Structure formats: C-alpha cells, structure tokens
Amino acid sequence: MSIWARIAGWAALIFGLLYFFVPLGGLFEFSLKARRGVYSLDAYASVFADPQFQQTFGYSVIMALVTIVIGILIVVPTAYWVRLKMPWARPYVEFLTLMPLVIPAIVIVFGYIRLYNTSSWLPLTGSVMGTNILLAFGYTILALPYMYRAVDTGLRTIDVATLTEAAQSLGAGWATILGRVILPNVIPAVLSGAFLTFAIVIGEFTLAALLDRPAFGPYLQRVGANKAYEPFALSVIAFAITWGCLALIQLVSRFSKTAPRKA
Amino acid sequence: MSFLTLTSIQKSFGPVQVVKDFNMGIEKGEFVSFLGPSGCGKTTILRMIAGFETPSGGTIQIGGTSQENLKPNQRNIGMVFQAYALFPNMNVADNVAFGLKIAGKPKAEIDARVKEMLGLIKLDHLAERYPYQMSGGQQQRVALARALAPKPQVLLLDEPLSALDAKIRVSLREEIRMIQQQLGITTVFVTHDQEEALSISDRIVVMNAGRADQIGTPYEIYNRPSTRFVASFVGTLNLIEAKVVDPATNRITIGDQGITLREPLGAVRAGDTVSLALRPEAGSIAEGAKGDTALSGEVISSNFLGSVIRTRMKVGESVISFDMFNSPGLVPPAVGDVVTLRFTASDLLIIRE
Numbered sequence A: 001m002s003i004w005a006r007i008a009g010w011a012a013l014i015f016g017l018l019y020f021f022v023p024l025g026g027l028f029e030f031s032l033k034a035r036r037g038v039y040s041l042d043a044y045a046s047v048f049a050d051p052q053f054q055q056t057f058g059y060s061v062i063m064a065l066v067t068i069v070i071g072i073l074i075v076v077p078t079a080y081w082v083r084l085k086m087p088w089a090r091p092y093v094e095f096l097t098l099m100p101l102v103i104p105a106i107v108i109v110f111g112y113i114r115l116y117n118t119s120s121w122l123p124l125t126g127s128v129m130g131t132n133i134l135l136a137f138g139y140t141i142l143a144l145p146y147m148y149r150a151v152d153t154g155l156r157t158i159d160v161a162t163l164t165e166a167a168q169s170l171g172a173g174w175a176t177i178l179g180r181v182i183l184p185n186v187i188p189a190v191l192s193g194a195f196l197t198f199a200i201v202i203g204e205f206t207l208a209a210l211l212d213r214p215a216f217g218p219y220l221q222r223v224g225a226n227k228a229y230e231p232f233a234l235s236v237i238a239f240a241i242t243w244g245c246l247a248l249i250q251l252v253s254r255f256s257k258t259a260p261r262k263a
Numbered sequence B: 001m002s003f004l005t006l007t008s009i010q011k012s013f014g015p016v017q018v019v020k021d022f023n024m025g026i027e028k029g030e031f032v033s034f035l036g037p038s039g040c041g042k043t044t045i046l047r048m049i050a051g052f053e054t055p056s057g058g059t060i061q062i063g064g065t066s067q068e069n070l071k072p073n074q075r076n077i078g079m080v081f082q083a084y085a086l087f088p089n090m091n092v093a094d095n096v097a098f099g100l101k102i103a104g105k106p107k108a109e110i111d112a113r114v115k116e117m118l119g120l121i122k123l124d125h126l127a128e129r130y131p132y133q134m135s136g137g138q139q140q141r142v143a144l145a146r147a148l149a150p151k152p153q154v155l156l157l158d159e160p161l162s163a164l165d166a167k168i169r170v171s172l173r174e175e176i177r178m179i180q181q182q183l184g185i186t187t188v189f190v191t192h193d194q195e196e197a198l199s200i201s202d203r204i205v206v207m208n209a210g211r212a213d214q215i216g217t218p219y220e221i222y223n224r225p226s227t228r229f230v231a232s233f234v235g236t237l238n239l240i241e242a243k244v245v246d247p248a249t250n251r252i253t254i255g256d257q258g259i260t261l262r263e264p265l266g267a268v269r270a271g272d273t274v275s276l277a278l279r280p281e282a283g284s285i286a287e288g289a290k291g292d293t294a295l296s297g298e299v300i301s302s303n304f305l306g307s308v309i310r311t312r313m314k315v316g317e318s319v320i321s322f323d324m325f326n327s328p329g330l331v332p333p334a335v336g337d338v339v340t341l342r343f344t345a346s347d348l349l350i351i352r353e
C-alpha cells in the first residue's frame, strides 16, 4: 500500500470518527451546562431524581426482560426445529422474521388495537395486564429479526442434527435436548440477541405511546418537549445504555466457552 | 432367535430403494462389521436399528422385543458417530454422565460409573477437559465411554475412526475391540475399510447396493468370497477368466495352459467361460516352491511395496498379480522375464455371482 493510500485511509477514518463524535461531544457538553458559567451534573441529578424517570425506566426494563424471555421461548425452538427437520423452510422463515423491519410499528399497533379492542373477541386492551401483554408481544415482534438471526447464527456453529441424535440415543426427550444441549450451546448468540432486544425496547416509542403505557420512550419524548437541559442528559444516558449492551455482546461472544466448530 | 434380529428390512427414500430385503441375526456379545462401498446403505441400516429412520418394511427385534413402536430415546442403544458429537458445553465427565443423569440414577452411582468408564478408556486425568481441548482420538474415546455408560443393549458405531489419522485408527480400533470383549456388548460397527473389518470383527457383512452379499467370519469372507463383488471388494484378488474343457473332470484352460480344479465346476458345459479368483499371496515363483498347479507368464511389472513385492504377469488374456515377501537377498523378477507361479489347485476359487 502506498503512503498516500495509507494517509487517505486514516483521513477517512478520522473524518468518520469526527462525524460521529463531534455532535455527541456537543450533546454531552451541553448537558453539563445546566448551571450558569460552570460545568455541572445538575441536569443528570434532576433526571435521576425525577420519580417519573425511575418509574418509566423500571417499567421498560421489566418489559424488556419479559420480551427477551418470550423471544427466547419462541425463537430458540423454532430456529432449532427449522434447522433440524425443515431446512427447506429456512429462507421462508427468515423472510417472515424480517417483516417487522419492513412494516412500520405504527401499522402493527393499529392492527393490534383493531384486533384486540374492548369490543373484540379477545379484549386485551381492556385491562392494564392485557395491554402489558400486548405490548410485550409487540416488542417481541419488533425484536424478532435480531433475535432470530442471532440464534440461527449460533445454531450454525454446532452440529444440530448429530448432537440431537447423540442426546436421543442417550435417552433424552425434546425438552431435555433443547434445555441441556441446544440452549447452552447457543447462549452467547441468545445473549447478543437479548441485549439488542433490550436496547430496542428501552428506546421504543410508537407501541408504548399508542397503547398508552408508562414506558421510557414516551417519557423521553415528553421531557424533550418540555425541558431545556434534561433531554440532553437523557440522550447521553440512552446512548450509554445502548453502548453498554453492545459492549456486553462483545464480551459474551469473546468469553464464550464453546469451541469454534470444526468442519 | 438371535439377540438382535433384522428380518426383511427394507428402506426407501422416495422412489429410491436404499435397503433391499436385509436379513441378519446377531448374537449376544458378538462384534459384527458392516462393510461396503459408499452409498450401499450401511448407515441407513444402523440408523434404523437406532430408531432414527423407520424401515419401509420388515422388523427389528432386540432380545425378543420388537422395536417398532419405540422412539430412539426409548431403545437403550449406544451410538458413536464419525464426528464424535460430544456436547461442547459439557466437560468430559459431564458428557459421560449425561445418559445416566437422564436415567435418573443417584449421584453416587453416576460418579462411580463415570470413573469406571474413564478408567476403561484411560482418560481419568482429562475428566475436567472440554471437548475442544482434546484431540480427535481422545474425543472419540470419550464418545465411546458416553455411549457405554448407561449400559446399552447394543452398541452402534458409524465409521468411528474415519476422521482420525492412520496410526490412531489402528490403535483405537484395537482398543474398541478390547473394550467390547471386556464388556461383552453386542456391537455393530460400520466401515468401508476392509482391513478394519477383517481385523476386529467376529463376523462381517459385506454389503452391496442395499443387500448383504455375504455374511461370514473374516476368515470366510477373505478366503471363500461367495460373489464376484465380495471377492473384488475384500482384499486384492486376481479375477481370471477360464475356459471349461471338461466339466466331468473339472478341467479348464487359462490362456493355453490346462489346469484341473479341486472344486466341482457344477452345471457348465465345455466351452463355457468361468471366473476364478486367486489371492496374490497364494502362490510362489521361488525355485522348488510347493504346489500341485502352475501357471507361466511374462512379467509386465514389478512394484516394491515395502514388506512385499507385487509382480504382475500376463497369462493368456488375464493379468495375475502375486506377492513375494521382501528379504535382503531377494532378486525381484524383471519386466520381460518368463516366470512360473506354483500354487495349490484348491486356492483357485470359482466365483459364482
């Protein structure tokens, strides 16, 4: 590589980093300016002290965990079964899981409200619990593309068919095979899907707002519309959460104990 | 009735019939090898015994019990795969303990049995290792221990040595055979390596296109192949075309050299062609070699193979190979020499399809 190409490469990289970090830096700097003349963490203190912050954040964390559990329960057995018994169906299932990327969340939520309103056959929106359930399933749909891909990639690293047969010949039934053989071997993949799901759910606005649940996304929006410095502090916090998730994904995939598959 | 009985087993995948009318009885404690070329249906039969495939026809019985309605996890059959298939998330001890845990054995019993099995495969010191920290040979031994731990009725091995290199292949096959005899477990071993099958089996099933061509002891299979396929698949064999001169006296000719066979020719007429088989090691060209029969021919090649020298000579239309043991004083025949191969007439086998 010539010296000029190398310089051009570095220049492009530096430009890219500036492009990302200058606005972020500005954001961060501004969030520290709540007190006139000096930098302070006042905006952060006010955010953390806000009971609404605590409530909505807590609510969203719980919803994220529920979503992750539902996602694992649906995706792991499905992806496993497709790989084991219906490999021909993989492209179709994959296409299906990509639909949430194509269909806007607003369409999904209006569909839900139409299907499950108080005068429908299953009036889920009629109660708080019902609406929470609906929201969790909505989140599961939104996270499906990421969860499915992560798990399917994880399954590719093990010899699903032979491991299944080995376990069967040792007397294991389906529940044991899934719980003790398949799931533990795709844990890193499942976790990376889970952290992505977490990041999505924490910031999600449309579903929560239209189903009128006290989630973190709508709260962010409300604060943004009504306060000066706090929204910027919140944005920084949201970034930190997302990056924390990404860092955790890196960590799990690096420290996973399973071996790289041999051909 | 035998311990493991396969009766009229058939298997079709769509329109293709992969196993055709397979019959066999395997005795308790017997070590049987399925030997045959790729695609002849060995794995398919093994998978039907294990319950992973359902026969299209026929019955499988183990210890007098029909296996028809039993799922793979209800059959109590140990299985060893070519790709080891150890559970990557478990260490050696947990892999071996897996079947025992599923069977709900008490912890003390599991620990004792795992210890015993690891002793059997001589890997006690690696109990804490994970599969990816071990060599292929070690992994396959663990797979064997894992399959044997729950005391299965039958042990099935599908080309367990194919992924290993030559040295380990030989030592591990002997180890497998020793463990099998020690435990007296009924075993079916699939291979396409004839030397492997010959060296460790009580009986061999030579398979050809979904059928058993011949079932017999290694000795019978090697020395008395009953079909042309078996003769050519097992060992190196000269197939010689001969002309019948007189069926009554078993007189034939190879090229223009007359020979009297021991074995009765059966229902053939003078002028018919018959196929004869002769092992390369059956004869000798040494001065004063024993034998009531001789064939002379011109040497067309002579290859040094280490412990033996394999020479090919032309007799009439046939090419006959023969082996000589290498020794320091030996002068191998040169191309173009005319040599005389002496052997016993009973070494010439008549191959009836």
Ligand SMILES: Nc1ncnc2c1ncn2[C@@H]1O[C@H](COP(=O)(O)OP(=O)(O)OP(=O)(O)O)[C@@H](O)[C@H]1O
Pocket: B013, B018, B036, B037, B038, B039, B040, B041, B042, B043, B044, B045, B192
């Ligand atoms: N699930 C399946 N669907 C369709 N055809 C199959 C299936 N399994 C095996 N076959 C076919 O059945 C035939 C026998 O296969 P099998 O695996 O029993 O051969 P094998 O004797 O074990 O060969 P190898 O030595 O290569 O392992 C092959 O032609 C194979 O293509």
Ligand SMILES: [Mg+2]
Pocket: B042, B043, B044, B158
């Ligand atoms: Mg096979």
